[in-house]
């Protein structure tokens with residue numbers, strides 16, 4: 001593991017307050033908050049450099065392979081990029097998310113972390129101009145709970161300036177409980193309740209016009225006219241929700257927009273799935289990166305990956321010793337778990 005990872009992951013500083021009341025209220029009431037200057041600039045520069053080094057240049061033949069979501073596992077947590085892991089578990093980010101959900105950071109669970117490219121290809125692809133949607137269908141087995149009881153926070157961290165790439169995410173701010181754009185349940189969207197999943201806006205709306213004309217009319221009348229764009233700059237963080245109407249919009253031709261996508265859920269919400277292979281899946285990798293990350297992480301960060309907190313019924317003198325045996329070589333300090341038994 002690089003020194004960098006240890007430097008960023010193992011932070012002793014306490015972050016009581018990262019978001020202000022206006023930002024928290026915006027997320028809770030309107031469904032999103034765009035926050036600038038939250039995370040350390042140098043770390044984000046390092047992350048961007050890792051991404052730029054990996055993704056093909058815009059306009060190159062190789063870039064044509066990146067037409068849709070994801071990094072082909074390259075930046076999925078735990079990533080080879082130390083900066084990517086450090087951002088994922090950054091105490092400031094955890095604190096901000098915990099503030100939004102009104103829980104302790106240790107009550108959060110990481111359920112998504114990947115860094116996606118979005119190219120301004122010459123020809124339009126399915127992901128270029130997205131249909132308005134909510135993200136819950138491919139994160140949850142259920143349906144988001146009532147608006148006042150959110151169970152997850154979704155995050156997009158932008159690694160460019162808007163002027164350079166355009167392609168600002170659009171959101172529909174919710175205006176109170178009678179907002180006609182936010183009827184219950186959320187089924188008037190492709191990929192839900194028997195409707196096919198269609199990503200592209202014009203294809204999706206044509207599909208709905210044929211198969212669910214009422215949904216198509218609702219969307220045309222209440223969603224698209226109400227969208228506002230999140231004018232991001234380098235490092236801006238968009239916090240939104242599983243039940244926020246939003247969509248990706250076209251990136252400027254010839255540009256490459258890089259974003260880190262993350263989701264945190266509240267502990268105990270088993271119906272909210274991890275989008276990637278489980279965090280243990282990489283433990284047989286030769287780089288032993290995940291073992292090092294676990295060993296170097298704080299108690300709180302480990303908890304976000306599913307490690308039981310000190311005092312949890314899992315911990316006995318025997319299990320503390322056994323887990324220590326597994327991670328000892330990577331420098332884990334089991335004192336907090338052992339001390340809690342005393």
Ligand SMILES: O=C(O)CCC(=O)C(=O)O
Nearest residue numbers: 135168169246247248249
């Ligand atoms: O890329 C964006 O701006 C938003 C993407 C999005 O909402 C999605 O893919 O679900």
Ligand SMILES: [Fe+2]
Nearest residue numbers: 134135246247
């Ligand atoms: Fe989305």
